[in-house]
Amino acid sequence: MTGVIVACVLLLSLGAAWLARVRSRHMSVETLLVADRALPAPMLFILTVGEIYSIGSIVAFPAGLYGHGVSYGYWFLGYLLLAFPVGYFVGPAIWQRAKQYDACTLPEVFGRHFKSVAFERLTAWACVIALVPWGQFQFIGLRSVLDTMGFSATPAAGLAGCAVIAFAYVALGGVRASTYVAFLKDVLMLFGIAAVGVGAICMQYKLSGGHADIVRPTLALPSGSSLVFAITTILYQGIGFYFQPSVTPYLFTARSAQAVRKAMIFMPLYMLMYPFAVFATIFALRFLPPLSNPNAVFFHVAGVLLPPWMVALAAAGAVLAGLLVLAATSLNIAAMMTRNIAPKLGRRHPKRAINLAVILFLVLALVATAHAPAIMLTALNVSGYIGIQFASLWFLILTGWPASARIAGLGLFSGAGLAIALFASGVSLGGVNPGLIGLLANCAIVFCPLWRGRGAVRVHTKKDLL
Template sequence: MLIATVAVVMAASIALAVWAGRGRRGGGISEFLVGGRSFPAWLVYFLAVGEVYSIGTMIGFPSGIYAHGASYGIWFLGYILLAYSLGYFLAPLVWRAAKRHDAMTVPDVFGRHYGSRSLELVTSVTMLIALVPWGQYQFIGLQVVLGNLGLRLSPVHCVLLAGIIAFVYISVSGVRSPAFVSVLKDIFMLLGVVLVGVAAVLAAGGTAKISGPEVLTSAQTTMGGQGLVFAMTTIAFQSVVFYLGFGGSYVFPARSERAVKSSTVWMPLYMLIYPFLVLAAYYGVRAHPGLANPNTVFMVTARGLLPEWLLGLVAAGAALSGVLVLAATALSIGGMVCRNLAPNVSPGTQRRWTVIAVAGFLVLAAVLTLVASTLMLTVLNLTYTLLAQVVPGWLAILFARRVRTSAVIAGMVLGVLASIVLYVTDVSFGGVNPGLVALGVNLLAVFGWSRFAPGTPREPVASADAPRPARYSSVAN
C-alpha cells in the first residue's frame, strides 16, 4: 500500500509536468528557463514556496531541533519570516533587473549590467559552487525518506530514482514543471506534516506531554551564549540571501513587478506548518532518543505513529518536495552552464545543452551524496554561505552608482575563498555565523575599494529611468 501510494503520486506529478509543457515544446530558451516571463502572481507563489519549503523543511528542520535543540528552530523560523519582509521590497527590483537586461540567469544580470564577461564568468562559477551542495541537500533528504520506509532500497537506488524523476521534470517542460508540480507537492506536504504533528500530540496525550518542562530539558527548549549569537546572526544573514541569492529562479519567470510583490504577501501563511514540525521533532526526542542519524527523526516518528496508507501520503509529500527543488536547482545550473560558461552556444541549441548540463549536475550531486552525506542543516549552512557571495554584487546593481567591476569580482572571489576556509577549519567567532564573516569580507572589498577608487557611473536598477548599458566591455572599472 505504501509503495503504491508513493508510486501513484509520483506518476501523477510526471503527468502534471507533461501537461504543463503542452504546446510549448517548440519554445526557445526563454520559455524553457523563465517561462517566457509570463507567470501570474499565484504561479510565482507556488513556484517560490515550492522551492523554499523543500525536503529540508520536512526532514532537515526536525533533525536540527532533535540534534541541537531550540536554537536551530529559532533561526530557521526567524530568517524565513524576516526574508519575506525584505523580499516585498527587494524581489520586485530583482525582477526589474532581469527584465531590463533580458536576463534568464543571475550571471546574465551581472555581466550585462557591468558590461563585463569576466564578471559573468566569476558569478557563474560562484553560483555553481554554491548550488552543488544545495542539490546534495535534496538528495540527502530523499535518501532519508526512501531509506526509512521499510523498503528494500539501497542509497544508490534512492538517488537514482530521484535523479531520473527530476530529469524528466526538466526535460519535458523546463521551469513550468516545477511551477505546476509545486501545487501538487504543497497539498501532500501540508497533509503529511499535519498528520504527523497531530498523531504525535494524540499519541503523547497532549502538547504538554511533548514540549512541557517535565519531558524536555532546558537545553532543548532554551538558548543562550554562543547558541543565541548564532541564531540571531543567522537570521540576519540568511534573510538577505533568501531573495538575493536564491531569488532568481522563482522571481525571473514572473510577468511583472506587481506579480512578484503580490506573491510575497501571502507566503508567511505557509509557516503555519512549523508548529506541527516542532511537535513531531520533540516527540522524536521523547520517543526515539539516541538516533544514530538525526536526519531520520521525522520519518522514524511518522513510521511509528501512522498506518501504512497514511505513511504513504507523508512519504509522497516529502519525496515530491525533494525532487521538485532538485529539478529547479538542476535547471538553474543547466541554464548557467549553457548561457554563461560555455562559449558560443547558439540560441537554437541552448535548450538541448541545458538538458545535458542538467543530467551532468544530477549525476554529480548524487555521487557527492553517496560518498559525503552529512547532517542536512550543515549542508544548508554551506550553501547559504557560498551563495551569499553574490549579495554585494546585487546590492551594487540595485542601489549603487559608482562601484567598480573589478571590486565586485575581487569581493566575490575573496568571499568564496573565505567561505571554504571557514567551513573546512570550523573556526569559531563567538557564535557568529561564519557566512556573515565571509560576507563581511566581500562587502568590504566591493564597497571599500569603490569608495576610494570609484568606478564608471551607472544608474542603479532601483532608479526608475536607468538606461540599458552596453552588453560587454573589455575594461573592468
C-alpha cells in the same frame, strides 16, 4: 503499499509536468528557463514556496531540532520571518533588473550590468559552485526518505530513479512544469506534516494523562554562543536569502513586479506547518528511544503514529519536494553552463545542450551523494557561504553605487573565501556566524569610498535606478 502509493503519486506528477508542456504554446529557451516571464502571482507563489519549503522542511528541520536543540529552530524560523519582508521590497526590483537586461540567468544580469563578459563567466562559475551542494542536499534528503520507505538495500537504484524523474520534469516543461508539480507536492507535504503533528499532540496528551503541558519544551533554550549564533544567522540569512542563486532566478518568471509583490505577501502563511514538525520532534524526544540518525526522526514518528497509507502519502510529498528543487537546481546550473560559461556549446541547439548539461549534473551529484556526510546541514552551510555573498552585487545594482566589475568580484570572492576559511578552521568566533563576517568584509570592499570613480559602472539617469 508504500511503494505503490509513492509510485502512483510520481506518475501523477509526471502527468502534471506533461500538462505544463501541453499548455505551453511553444518550448523556447525562455519558456524553459523563465516561463516566458508570464507567471501570475498565485503561480509564482506556488513555485517559490515549492522551492523554499523543500525536503529540508520535512526532514532537515526536525533533524536539526532533534540533534542540535531548540536554538536550531530559532534561527531556522527567524531568518525566514526576516527574509519575507526583505523580499517584499527587493523582489520587485530584482525582477525589474532581470527584465531590463533581458536575462534568463543570474550571471547575465551581472555581466550586462557591469558590462563585462569575463565577469559574467566568473559569476556563473561561482553560482555553479554554490548550487552544487544545494543539489546534493536534495539527494541526501531523498536518500533519507527512501531509507524510511524500506529501500535502504538498493539506495543507488532509488536515487537513480529520482534523477530520471527530475530530468523528466525539466525535459517536459522546464520551470513551468515545476510550478504544476508544486501544487501536488504542497498538498501532500502540508497534509503529511499536519497529520504527524496532530497525531503527536493527541498521543502526548494521552500519555501525559490529560495534562496541559503536552507540548512543554524538552530542550534547553539557547544562551551564550548558541544565542549569538542564532541572532547572527537570522541577520545573515534573512537579509541575503533572496539574493542567493538558489532563490533569485524564480523571481525572473513573474509576469510583473506587482505579481512578485503580491506573492511575497502570502509567503509567511506557509510557515504554519512548522509548529506541527516541532510537536513531532518533541514527541520523539519525550517518548521514543534515541535515534542514531536524526534525519529519520520525522518519518520514525510518522510510522509510530499513523497508518501506513498516511505515512506513504507524507513520504510521497517529501519525495516530490526533493525532486522539484533538484530539477530546478539542475536546470539553473545547466542554463549557466551552456549560456554563460561555454555559450558555444549551446549556440546551435540550446535546448538540447541544456538537457545534456542537466543529465551531466544529475549523474555527478548522484555519484557525490555516495560520499556525502550523514547530517545535511554541512551541505547547506557550504552553499550559503558562497550564495549569500551575491547580496553585495545586488546591493550595487539596486542602489546604483558606482563600482567596477573588478571590485565587485574582489568583494564577492573575498567574502566567500573568508566565510569558508573561518568555517573550515573551526576557530572560535563566540558563536558569530562566519557567513556574516564574510558578507561584512565583502560589502566593506565593494562599498569602499576609495574605489569611487575608478573604472566604475555609473548610473546616469533616473530611469536606470527604477
